[in-house]
Amino acid sequence: MNIRALRWCGMLLAVLPLLVSCDGAPGAPKSSAVPADGQKKTYQNLVVGFAQIGAESEWRTANTRSIQETAKRLGVELKFADAQQQQENQIKAIRSFIAQRVDVIGVSPVVKTGWDTAFAEAKKAGIPLIMLDRGADVPNDLFSAFIGSDFVQEGQRACAEMARLLNGQGNIVELEGTVGSSPQIDRRTGFEQCLKDYPGIHVTIRQSGDFIRARGKEVMKTLLREHGQQFNALFAQNDDMALGAIEAIEEEGLKPGVDIKIVSIDAERAAFEAMIAGKLNTTIECSPLLGPQFFETALNLSNGKPVEKWVKSNESIFRQDTATLELPKRQY
Numbered sequence: 001m002n003i004r005a006l007r008w009c010g011m012l013l014a015v016l017p018l019l020v021s022c023d024g025a026p027g028a029p030k031s032s033a034v035p036a037d038g039q040k041k042t043y044q045n046l047v048v049g050f051a052q053i054g055a056e057s058e059w060r061t062a063n064t065r066s067i068q069e070t071a072k073r074l075g076v077e078l079k080f081a082d083a084q085q086q087q088e089n090q091i092k093a094i095r096s097f098i099a100q101r102v103d104v105i106g107v108s109p110v111v112k113t114g115w116d117t118a119f120a121e122a123k124k125a126g127i128p129l130i131m132l133d134r135g136a137d138v139p140n141d142l143f144s145a146f147i148g149s150d151f152v153q154e155g156q157r158a159c160a161e162m163a164r165l166l167n168g169q170g171n172i173v174e175l176e177g178t179v180g181s182s183p184q185i186d187r188r189t190g191f192e193q194c195l196k197d198y199p200g201i202h203v204t205i206r207q208s209g210d211f212i213r214a215r216g217k218e219v220m221k222t223l224l225r226e227h228g229q230q231f232n233a234l235f236a237q238n239d240d241m242a243l244g245a246i247e248a249i250e251e252e253g254l255k256p257g258v259d260i261k262i263v264s265i266d267a268e269r270a271a272f273e274a275m276i277a278g279k280l281n282t283t284i285e286c287s288p289l290l291g292p293q294f295f296e297t298a299l300n301l302s303n304g305k306p307v308e309k310w311v312k313s314n315e316s317i318f319r320q321d322t323a324t325l326e327l328p329k330r331q332y
Helices: 003-021 058-074 087-099 116-124 151-166 182-195 213-227 239-251 269-276 291-302 320-329
Strands: 047-052 077-082 104-107 129-132 145-148 170-176 201-208 233-236 261-266 282-285 310-312 317-319
Touching: 047 058, 047 087, 058 077, 058 239, 058 291, 077 087, 087 104, 087 116, 104 291, 116 129, 129 291, 145 291, 151 170, 151 182, 151 201, 151 233, 151 261, 151 282, 151 317, 170 182, 170 213, 170 239, 182 201, 201 213, 213 239, 233 239, 239 261, 239 269, 269 282, 269 317, 269 320, 317 320
Parallel strands: 047 077, 047 104, 104 129, 129 145, 145 310, 170 201, 170 233, 233 261, 261 282
Antiparallel strands: 282 317
16 A cells, blocks of 8 residues: 555544534434533423323323422423323424424323334434323333333232222223223233132223213213113222212212222322212322422433433322321322
8 A cells, every 4th residue: 555545544534433423414313411512401491391191180180280380390491282182282292392402302192002203203303202101102212211100000909909899709890091091001901910810800891981080970870771780899990980980870879889899090189088988999099290200300311311211100009998097198
């Protein structure tokens, strides 16, 4: 090799690392994980976009309040979108947040499927994405963290409580949430897994009440009139549907909590009031107060700090005998 060739090789080796590491290279995402000015992000200069499902229940209202009030208290700039139960509205919101170059995106997916494209767009833009309360069927590399409950465990706990109430014998109606949502799928899975240990207990009917109180009442009224003698227990996948069903049971001349044993999930204040009145037997806690965990995780991600892939909530089981004591402690 002659001297001129050696000089060209040396120049190429010197320049190549710069080309490989250049953020401006075609297709390279401009990550917002670390601020462009090299300064650490604080809550006061953090910008977060959040795509909420809507307001289908008191639980969701409390969840929204936790997010908005925590953002205000911390000084976070929150861009909030109410999707009104529509996945397409959540996807539009995510794309709007990407266009606005927020630091972190949060979303509570209304259903589990159909998110790959929108999540991939956030990843390409270098914006960390957090799923709050509900999960989605996407590859792990398309989101940074999930914050929320173990829905399968909630279903298992509800089943165990029902088995205790029924002494191992009975027929159950299950009021399910929004079909295709992660809590609907996982709570049913956990309930079914647990039922294998109780051959004398059967789920005879399943109907969706969409996590809405009015729908819970409507569905239960129909079931009572068509199948009233075929079941003696109700598992409602959230408190709101259980509270609606209680109204229907009473209107049909039956005693909720006595003639029909009732177990639900969420642990709202109204559920404690129903337990004190003897109309609801057990509620499994699923806390909506996720605002502090959400923004702490968002701040860590925006500064490039490692976070847990699944940040789990600590939750309990509440029965009639402790409802009076616990009610004053409820924040939702």
